[in-house]
Amino acid sequence: xxxxxxxRLAALVAVLFAITVLTFLIFQAIPNGDPALxxxxxxxxxxxxQDIRVQWGxxxxxxxxxxxxxxxxxxxxxxxxxxxxxxxxxxxxDLPPTISLALGAGVIWLVLGVLLGLxxxxxxxxxxxxxxxxxxxxxxxxxxxxxxxIMLYWLxxxxxxxxxxxxxxxxxDPWGWFTHMLMPWIALSIVSIGVYSRVxxxxxxxxxxxxxxxxxxxxxxxxxxxxxxxxLRNSLMGIVTLxxxxxxxxxxxxxxxxxxVFNLGGVGQYAAQSIGRLDVPPVMVITxxxxxxVVVLSTLVDLAYALLDPRVxxx
Amino acid sequence: xxxxxxxxxALAFGALFVAIVVLCLFAPVYAQDVAHTGPDDNHIxxxxxxxxxxxxxxxxxxxPIGPTWKGRFxxxxxxxxxxxxxxxxxxxxxxxxxAAIATLITMxxxxxxxxLAGYLRGFADGVLSRLFDLVWxxxxxLLGVALGVALAVGGLNLGLxxxxxxxxxxxxxxxGIVFFPYVAKPLRAHALSLREREFVDAARVMGSSPxxxxxxxxxxxxxxxxxxxxxxxVANAILLEAGLSYLGAGVQDPNPSWGTMIADGIRLxxxxxxxxxxxxxxxxxxVLSVNVFADGVRDALDPKAIVRGxx
Numbered sequence: 262x263x264x265x266x267x268x269r270l271a272a273l274v275a276v277l278f279a280i281t282v283l284t285f286l287i288f289q290a291i292p293n294g295d296p297a298l299x300x301x302x303x304x305x306x307x308x309x310x311q312d313i314r315v316q317w318g319x320x321x322x323x324x325x326x327x328x329x330x331x332x333x334x335x336x337x338x339x340x341x342x343x344x345x346x347x348x349x350x351x352x353x354x355d356l357p358p359t360i361s362l363a364l365g366a367g368v369i370w371l372v373l374g375v376l377l378g379l380x381x382x383x384x385x386x387x388x389x390x391x392x393x394x395x396x397x398x399x400x401x402x403x404x405x406x407x408x409x410x411i412m413l414y415w416l417x418x419x420x421x422x423x424x425x426x427x428x429x430x431x432x433x434d435p436w437g438w439f440t441h442m443l444m445p446w447i448a449l450s451i452v453s454i455g456v457y458s459r460v461x462x463x464x465x466x467x468x469x470x471x472x473x474x475x476x477x478x479x480x481x482x483x484x485x486x487x488x489x490x491x492x493l494r495n496s497l498m499g500i501v502t503l504x505x506x507x508x509x510x511x512x513x514x515x516x517x518x519x520x521x522v523f524n525l526g527g528v529g530q531y532a533a534q535s536i537g538r539l540d541v542p543p544v545m546v547i548t549x550x551x552x553x554x555v556v557v558l559s560t561l562v563d564l565a566y567a568l569l570d571p572r573v574x575x576x
Numbered sequence: 577x578x579x580x581x582x583x584x585x586a587l588a589f590g591a592l593f594v595a596i597v598v599l600c601l602f603a604p605v606y607a608q609d610v611a612h613t614g615p616d617d618n619h620i621x622x623x624x625x626x627x628x629x630x631x632x633x634x635x636x637x638x639x640p641i642g643p644t645w646k647g648r649f650x651x652x653x654x655x656x657x658x659x660x661x662x663x664x665x666x667x668x669x670x671x672x673x674x675a676a677i678a679t680l681i682t683m684x685x686x687x688x689x690x691x692l693a694g695y696l697r698g699f700a701d702g703v704l705s706r707l708f709d710l711v712w713x714x715x716x717x718l719l720g721v722a723l724g725v726a727l728a729v730g731g732l733n734l735g736l737x738x739x740x741x742x743x744x745x746x747x748x749x750x751x752g753i754v755f756f757p758y759v760a761k762p763l764r765a766h767a768l769s770l771r772e773r774e775f776v777d778a779a780r781v782m783g784s785s786p787x788x789x790x791x792x793x794x795x796x797x798x799x800x801x802x803x804x805x806x807x808x809x810v811a812n813a814i815l816l817e818a819g820l821s822y823l824g825a826g827v828q829d830p831n832p833s834w835g836t837m838i839a840d841g842i843r844l845x846x847x848x849x850x851x852x853x854x855x856x857x858x859x860x861x862x863v864l865s866v867n868v869f870a871d872g873v874r875d876a877l878d879p880k881a882i883v884r885g886x887x
Binding site for chain 1: 706709710713714715716717718719721722723725811815818819822823824825835838839841842845846849852853856859860863864866867868871
């Protein structure tokens, strides 16, 4: 176990380092994006541009710039090019909407995905299973921003049932927070509900054909007990690890789109706006943060697996 | 493949996808002979006759006309007075072209690197697997947007060939890179288990070179895995292209794409919902048809899935 642990941690450090280098290079390679020219404005003299270049260190070799940048990222003093405000403070300020969105949607898709997947497996081959399969496949095929726009139009403008986007802090108005988050939650979770219900359905059907399930039935256990204690427990393993990864993933994926549609003002929207302004530091820091979160979570999942299943350690 | 032929639902949706592709390929014909306008032609100050009345294509308040269900502006106009039906078909052509090229890039990279890593093991596998992890750890949209914006501004210069900003190959390239680890990882695992099998030992004893074993022994046994992934990647490539274009990091204006069309429509909500609905429904139909077909292919090629029973 110690060797396994050491190997995984070494790999983790290597991947984290590679992520920061890759992110830095992608954004360094933006052509026509000389930040000094953009910051100096349209009427700057060459001398002013040169001053900014020296002041921000754009004239140094690339590895020096990388080291300087990482130093700033780690002590939390990154400044955005276009607005010249502290990026990390801005991210911390934008975290509540993003966390509300991701956590809420995560709970919804986990619960509904498991419920619908279980229902589908229990009725495999019958009408309910077919209907749920159609629902799941449609969900998987639905772009989040299209679903968001449709809900915004009908639920928001036409029928006036829900507020038209924006974010209300949980601490100041819990009910307002809930109603403002409802549409973004649904938009973000539909795809994952489809995926999770399909995965769980397949897992449950696999487990149901295991010998120990037949044994449990033969012992005379109630169908309900067999289903919950023997089948579901063993089918959930994969789902829960999947959930841990998807959670970090959503912040860098669907959340960007959903936050933009509903104007939630979260980290994803901050990233999208910074991209529009070609403002490198915020996008770089957010990309690094999310990618690192994914790697750390996937390492934790691996370790948990190794702890539970000795076969993983040995291979 | 015979099993797919027996799966009527999968077959019907496969046919729907083919129909959509053919429809989009005929975009220039539709534009010239039915709508009599191009995808980028503005008619913002013009009027059309609907039910015997003259109607502005774009009202003085800036709200474009909805579907007329006639040759001109069949599905309405957008805020620049462009014909939505024409743009829908041209946008579909762009989306499908990007998805096809992206899938090709993904599959070539994944088959090449996945087989190499799985067969060679050791140091090469270590390096390649870390590369897969690295790209895989990047959230797809964020990596796509970062690359898309970086490249869209100045194009890409790789010495031998140059891509200009605005080229459709740029988003295709970005999407191809983003998805390859999802295929490469399972292919590597599969190749890793195949190399221990007797027929590979036999080939090795016969003195076959590693290259010959990889191409002649391993690759044919990976075919079913590869085939299962192709429609899945096509579906996800179409979705990611729409997402990137929606964020302004994919297809560049005035070139139409379903993603940019939806973004234009969202900006006009609650004015002209047809601008969101028309490209959105088309997008869902296309991706759904690929997904259902992919489901059928998977069930047909995975013997376990047949035992489980579909539907």
